[in-house]
Amino acid sequence: xxxxxxxxxxxxxxxxxxxxxxxxxxxxxxxxxxxxxxxxxxxxxxxxxxxxxxxxxxxxxxxxxxxxxxxxxxxxxxxxxxxxxxxxxxxxxxxxxxxxxxxxxxxxxxxxxxxxxxxxxxxxxxxxxxxxxxxxxxxxxxxxxxxxxxxxxxxxxxxxxxxxxxxxxxxxxxxxxxxxxxxxxxxxxxxxxxxxxxxxxxxxxxxxxxxxxxxxxxxxxxxxxxxxxxxxxxxxxxxxxxxxxxxxxxxxxxxxxxxxxxxxxxxxxxxxxxxxxxxxxxxxxxxxxxxxxxxxxxxxxxxxxxxxxxxxxxxxxxxxxxxxxxxxxxxxxxxxxxxxxxxxxxxxxxxxxxxxxxxxxxxxxxxxxxxxxxxxxxxxxxxxxxxxxxxxxxxxxxxxxxxxxxxxxxxxxxxxxxxxxxxxxxxxxxxxxxxxxxxxxxxxxxxxxxxxxxxxxxxxxxxxxxxxxxxxxxxxxxxxxxxxxxxxxxxxxxxxxxxxxxxxxxxxxxxxxxxxxxxxxxxxxxxxxxxxxxxxxxxxxxxxxxxxxxxxxxxxxxxxxxxxxxxxxxxxxxxxxxxxxxxxxxxxxxxxxxxxxxxxxxxxxxxxxxxx
Amino acid sequence: xxxxxxxxxxxxxxxxxxxxxxxxxxxxxxxxxxxxxxxxxxxxxxxxxxxxxxxxxxxxxxxxxxxxxxxxxxxxxxxxxxxxxxxxxxxxxxxxxxxxxxxxxxxxxxxxxxxxxxxxxxxxxxxxxxxxxxxxxxxxxxxxxxxxxxxxxxxxxxxxxxxxxxxxxxxxxxxxxxxxxxxxxxxxxxxxxxxxxxxxxxxxxxxxxxxxxxxxxxxxxxxxxxxxxxxxxxxxxxxxxxxxxxxxxxxxxxxxxxxxxxxxxxxxxxxxxxxxxxxxxxxxxxxxxxxxxxxxxxxxxxxxxxxxxxxxxxxxxxxxxxxxxxxxxxxxxxxxxxxxxxxxxxxxxxx
Numbered sequence: 001x002x003x004x005x006x007x008x009x010x011x012x013x014x015x016x017x018x019x020x021x022x023x024x025x026x027x028x029x030x031x032x033x034x035x036x037x038x039x040x041x042x043x044x045x046x047x048x049x050x051x052x053x054x055x056x057x058x059x060x061x062x063x064x065x066x067x068x069x070x071x072x073x074x075x076x077x078x079x080x081x082x083x084x085x086x087x088x089x090x091x092x093x094x095x096x097x098x099x100x101x102x103x104x105x106x107x108x109x110x111x112x113x114x115x116x117x118x119x120x121x122x123x124x125x126x127x128x129x130x131x132x133x134x135x136x137x138x139x140x141x142x143x144x145x146x147x148x149x150x151x152x153x154x155x156x157x158x159x160x161x162x163x164x165x166x167x168x169x170x171x172x173x174x175x176x177x178x179x180x181x182x183x184x185x186x187x188x189x190x191x192x193x194x195x196x197x198x199x200x201x202x203x204x205x206x207x208x209x210x211x212x213x214x215x216x217x218x219x220x221x222x223x224x225x226x227x228x229x230x231x232x233x234x235x236x237x238x239x240x241x242x243x244x245x246x247x248x249x250x251x252x253x254x255x256x257x258x259x260x261x262x263x264x265x266x267x268x269x270x271x272x273x274x275x276x277x278x279x280x281x282x283x284x285x286x287x288x289x290x291x292x293x294x295x296x297x298x299x300x301x302x303x304x305x306x307x308x309x310x311x312x313x314x315x316x317x318x319x320x321x322x323x324x325x326x327x328x329x330x331x332x333x334x335x336x337x338x339x340x341x342x343x344x345x346x347x348x349x350x351x352x353x354x355x356x357x358x359x360x361x362x363x364x365x366x367x368x369x370x371x372x373x374x375x376x377x378x379x380x381x382x383x384x385x386x387x388x389x390x391x392x393x394x395x396x397x398x399x400x401x402x403x404x405x406x407x408x409x410x411x412x413x414x415x416x417x418x419x420x421x422x423x424x425x426x427x428x429x430x431x432x433x434x435x436x437x438x439x440x441x442x443x444x445x446x447x448x449x450x451x452x453x454x455x456x457x458x459x460x461x462x463x464x465x466x467x468x469x470x471x472x473x474x475x476x477x478x479x480x481x482x483x484x485x486x487x488x489x490x491x492x493x494x495x496x497x498x499x500x501x502x503x504x505x506x507x508x509x510x511x512x513x514x515x516x517x518x519x520x521x522x523x524x525x526x527x528x529x530x531x532x533x534x535x536x537x538x539x540x541x542x543x544x545x546x547x548x549x550x551x552x553x554x555x556x557x558x559x560x561x562x563x564x565x566x567x568x569x570x571x572x573x574x575x576x577x578x579x580x581x582x583x584x585x586x587x588x589x590x591x592x593x594x595x596x597x598x599x600x601x602x603x604x605x606x607x608x609x610x611x612x
Numbered sequence: 613x614x615x616x617x618x619x620x621x622x623x624x625x626x627x628x629x630x631x632x633x634x635x636x637x638x639x640x641x642x643x644x645x646x647x648x649x650x651x652x653x654x655x656x657x658x659x660x661x662x663x664x665x666x667x668x669x670x671x672x673x674x675x676x677x678x679x680x681x682x683x684x685x686x687x688x689x690x691x692x693x694x695x696x697x698x699x700x701x702x703x704x705x706x707x708x709x710x711x712x713x714x715x716x717x718x719x720x721x722x723x724x725x726x727x728x729x730x731x732x733x734x735x736x737x738x739x740x741x742x743x744x745x746x747x748x749x750x751x752x753x754x755x756x757x758x759x760x761x762x763x764x765x766x767x768x769x770x771x772x773x774x775x776x777x778x779x780x781x782x783x784x785x786x787x788x789x790x791x792x793x794x795x796x797x798x799x800x801x802x803x804x805x806x807x808x809x810x811x812x813x814x815x816x817x818x819x820x821x822x823x824x825x826x827x828x829x830x831x832x833x834x835x836x837x838x839x840x841x842x843x844x845x846x847x848x849x850x851x852x853x854x855x856x857x858x859x860x861x862x863x864x865x866x867x868x869x870x871x872x873x874x875x876x877x878x879x880x881x882x883x884x885x886x887x888x889x890x891x892x893x894x895x896x897x898x899x900x901x902x903x904x905x906x907x908x909x910x911x912x913x914x915x916x917x918x919x920x921x922x923x924x925x926x927x928x929x930x931x932x933x934x935x936x937x938x939x940x941x942x943x944x945x946x947x948x949x950x951x952x953x954x955x956x957x958x959x960x961x962x963x
Binding site for chain 2: 266303308335342343357385396399449470474481
């Protein structure tokens with residue numbers, strides 16, 4: 001760790017070790033803790049939503065001590081309900097599944113798995129976290145506004161989000177929401193730049209791009225995608241801010257509200273929808289691609305088998321990255337957009353399902369004839385695949401404009417995306433936490449509690465989101481405070497209760513994880529160097545590596561990361577650092593050393609510990 | 613049905629509870645005595661995975677089998693047939709893939725759990741297999757797309773001559789409708805003219821609008837092509853009629869359209885759905901604010917005669933609000949006066 005300094009600097013040392021640290025591992029932990037905080041808060045909000053939807057007639061005065069004046073006459077305020085919808089979405093998508101997932105694992109794994117001492121720019125990395133922190137702090141503050149936080153949905157379509165007359169939360173709430181988003185975008189861009197640069201430039205000797213673990217591939221493409229799409233959201237936020245404060249008409253036109261016509265003319269809310277979804281759709285892949293990577297890695301390790309179709313996996317990542325920027329308007333089939341555009345975006349949306357299916361088939365093929373160890377991480381990886389299949393297949397319904405007419409903006413869509421990019425990405429996240437906890441804290445999470453956590457969460461999520469498809473098929477629109485007013489939608493009283501109860505239980509199950517996490521951090525079983533018998537470079541460091549990661553010189557890579565159960569090898573794994581010359585018994589014809597194709601910017605002689 | 617479910621749920625619940633107790637007990641013992649757990653968790657988890665699959669499949673098929681009533685709302689429009697057919701085609705294909713992949717996933721997890729099989733197979737790739745699972749989904753998805761696109765184009769085909777145009781306007785938190793009068797033409801809309809009484813922004817410079825009327829319910833004749841001209845005067849709304857498979861956003865500053873043909877009258881639907889309280893309901897599907905969940909408008913579909921009878925009883929907005937005559941510009945004054953006079957008797961008799 002840090003060099004011991006005189007005692008009077010204890011506070012400073014604490015601050016620079018734990019707060020303003022430039023060590024990528026510490027920043028990863030900071031991201032993780034922040035994400036866990038937000039995930040708990042976000043799911044708590046969904047519990048409030050489920051109380052309302054499951055029991056629309058119940059008296060909720062007992063929530064008054066917490067929610068105060070948002071409870072009136074024993075009822076939840078409808079606008080507060082909408083705030084919960086909005087903030088739940090924003091928190092979960094941006095703070096947990098973007099910053100939390102990418103932030104934690106890009107920071108932790110990219111340098112460790114490519115054999116670098118730290119990120120390309122540790123300072124920008126630190127800056128990226130603290131901008132994210134500020135963004136979250138602003139969002140948190142907005143919860144306590146007297147007019148309530150933003151309530152126009154995470155999509156924040158104007159005019160609803162632009163006019164305080166339309167919705168009280170669109171006053172100060174949306175102003176803070178926009179500012180928070182702006183900070184968030186800057187944070188994501190700085191982070192993404194750093195990840196890309198690091199992967200391209202700081203790979204250790206022998207770590208060709210073709211030898212990168214799939215986690216790094218996933219995080220790499222995620223960063224690229226973020227870099228391409230987040231600036232568009234940034235522009236949308238600026239234009240929205242300008243409409244709200246400077247009186248411009250980018251998104252507003254012909255509005256009569258609050259008893260008077262407004263001066264806006266010539267703008268179009270559809271333009272905002274295009275700008276928003278140009279980020280909004282890649283965003284779901286930004287959430288799921290790191291989970292793809294983590295899952296591929298974990299499934300391979302615990303099946304004790306090489307990942308099937310490594311290059312197909314990478315090609316799939318590539319295709320997804322390209323195509324995900326070309327599908328955004330499938331969120332707008334019934335927005336009044338030209339039907340021909342609907343056809344075009346429908347086609348691209350169907351095609352993007354191909355690389356996703358290839359990934360699923362590859363995971364199945366990896367499991368086939370494996371020797372599977374069910375660690376909690378492996379269970380969560382299997383759960384992730386299961387959710388991804390279930391949610392991905394309903395994607396074929398909503399990609400089709402002819403069906404979308406019926407299911408657009410209903411709970412069918414809610415069920416679809418919660419499974420495919422919410423729960424699946426979340427499971428990827430949790431899977432990663434179980435798997436790399438030893439690298440972060442040098443201790444193992446307790447597996448028994450992990451099993452409990454997995455089974456409660458897995459069964460719970462299916463009980464929440466599978467029945468929700470039926471509610472959506474009956475036509476129940478999303479973001480509805482109550483279904484009792486419409487005869488058409490009140491068919492599934494019982495299913496809604498089931499969903500709510502399952503949601504409460506699932507939320508309760510997460511407390512097991514929190515307990516396990518905190519307990520194991522201090523008193524868990526010590527892990528040792530390589531608790532999972534895995535090949536990648538992070539397991540060649542000390543159990544808890546200091547700043548700089550490797551003592552002495554950087555490891556040299558000689559092979560791809562998935563040599564598990566290779567016939568003829570002594571062990572069922574061969575670390576990436578083991579040269580082929582040491583494993584003559586297990587070498588295959590294609591393992592013969594090739595002439596150097598890749599590049600390494602640092603020559604071996606220069607790779608001494610200068611900086612650390 | 614209930615008995616079936618409670619039995620399954622009971623069995624599953626009790627066994628899960630047992631397993632949980634076992635794990636917790638083991639956890640406590642293990643923690644207290646600082647010993648390695650003897651439980652074979654690998655096997656336990658493998659068994660749990662396969663039981664999860666079996667229970668899930670039983671619940672899935674059981675629920676669908678015993679489900680009463682239709683899954684989708686009963687369809688009552690011409691193009692809705694396409695929507696539903698596409699929905700069920702997709703369900704059949706995805707359902708098959710869903711079952712296949714989930715069964716493989718859980719079965720492999722169970723079958724190849726450590727200890728039950730020998731050393732894992734070193735199998736990196738196979739070009740043929742990978743080519744197959746790149747190409748088979750591609751073909752399947754393109755076929756799905758082409759079918760869907762065929763129906764999508766059919767739904768969006770050009771508007772024929774004989775079409776009833778009706779304007780529907782979303783506001784927080786109401787739907788308002790406007791019918792053309794005897795001339796069959798809707799007058800212009802202009803949001804500048806909106807006030808408490810002229811809630812739909814009727815532009816009195818346009819003489820076509822003098823005989824437009826604005827009822828509180830939407831009435832439609834059966835088997836006639838209807839085109840909704842959809843507007844919003846404040847935020848984005850979305851016209852959503854589940855039974856007619858209609859959904860189209862109402863965007864301020866922009867006119868959107870959706871045309872459809874209702875096939876059954878409200879009375880007929882009461883029989884078809886076996887629900888004496890059935891009504892066509894229009895809802896809002898795009899978040900529009902505090903009372904988004906309560907933007908209900910009742911739609912009545914009648915046969916041609918009933919519709920004509922209802923239509924003939926309607927009184928133009930201008931005749932009801934004759935004080936707006938002062939706002940009518942000079943060229944249209946004559947026509948406006950005629951319309952007001954023609955209906956003055958009706959208004960009194962209505963009172």
